[in-house]
């Protein structure tokens with residue numbers, strides 16, 4: 001894999017040619033890195049599913065350079081969708097819209113809707129603008145692993161599988177976009193992210209959160225977002241997620257559950273607890289979101305027998321963090 005660290009005209013021509021030839025290019029966004037392919041080519045999009053070993057019934061998001069492009073690929077059916085677009089795009093929001101025929105079925109896993117996202121990251125924008133194709137892109141990670149937020153992490157997974165990665169430094173937000181669908185005139189969050197329920201209520205007045213966001217979903221359940229069915233964001237080491245808003249109770253829970261080789265992944269207030277290794281994941285929700293996926297990968301390098309992860313309050317960005325952590329720990333979760 002070749003790392004492109006500057007988008008010179010010459011490099012832009014290289015990635016444009018790569019996309020045109022139905023190959024994949026990894027690019028940065030403000031949320032996480034994406035593995036991109038020409039969204040209008042079934043052949044190119046199939047390669048994404050292959051390199052990620054991703055289930056074919058889990059649809060991909062289509063990335064566009066600006067709002068004017070949306071109606072080439074999707075139908076904006078009501079004022080609420082229009083307002084969400086006006087307020088939150090470009091930015092870390094994916095809106096599920098009725099798809100137009102031009103989008104191949106392999107992108108949307110045969111659904112009649114398509115996820116549309118316009119990243120705000122300037123490098124992503126420059127890439128999308130120059131190549132001038134809509135880009136289907138999932139997060140840059142092998143399925144079930146933490147999403148890629150750093151070039152070195154991604155290189156380890158895809159070195160021989162993808163030819164080019166555009167380096168944009170560490171992903172600013174670190175968690176994937178908020179996925180929203182307007183259902184019966186109510187914006188409904190299918191996957192929480194940096195754009196919060198509270199943010200959407202401020203502009204639209206209402207917002208629901210899918211009940212599957214914090215729950216384990218049975219394979220036979222009909223879900224709005226197929227991504228909820230799968231194992232996600234997991235390091236190889238076993239994880240246990242613990243939460244209490246009372247620090248003494250949290251410490252008590254940790255003492256009760258820790259093993260001989262436990263990593264504690266949490267905020268500074270836990271650093272004095274004796275354990276195999278303490279890793280500070282940050283002390284604000286923004287820091288935790290930014291650091292989380294890369295630190296989960298790092299945890300695997302210590303060969304611990306357990307990672308105890310400190311949970312956060314499920315509010316604001318905390319809901320997105322808990323949605324990922326609950327899946328990271330395979331629903332191995334205790335709250336006191």
Ligand code: TXA
Nearest residue numbers: 031033034059113114115138139176177224225226227
């Ligand atoms: O921030 C992000 O969204 C990143 C960057 C690269 O843009 N992308 C990303 O893609 O996270 P991915 O494929 O890892 O997650 C997409 C999620 C999945 O849970 C998928 O099921 C859901 O969006 N999704 C995509 N299209 C959908 C649709 N038409 N209806 C319902 N859910 C959809």
Ligand code: MG
Nearest residue numbers: 138139147176
């Ligand atoms: Mg993903």
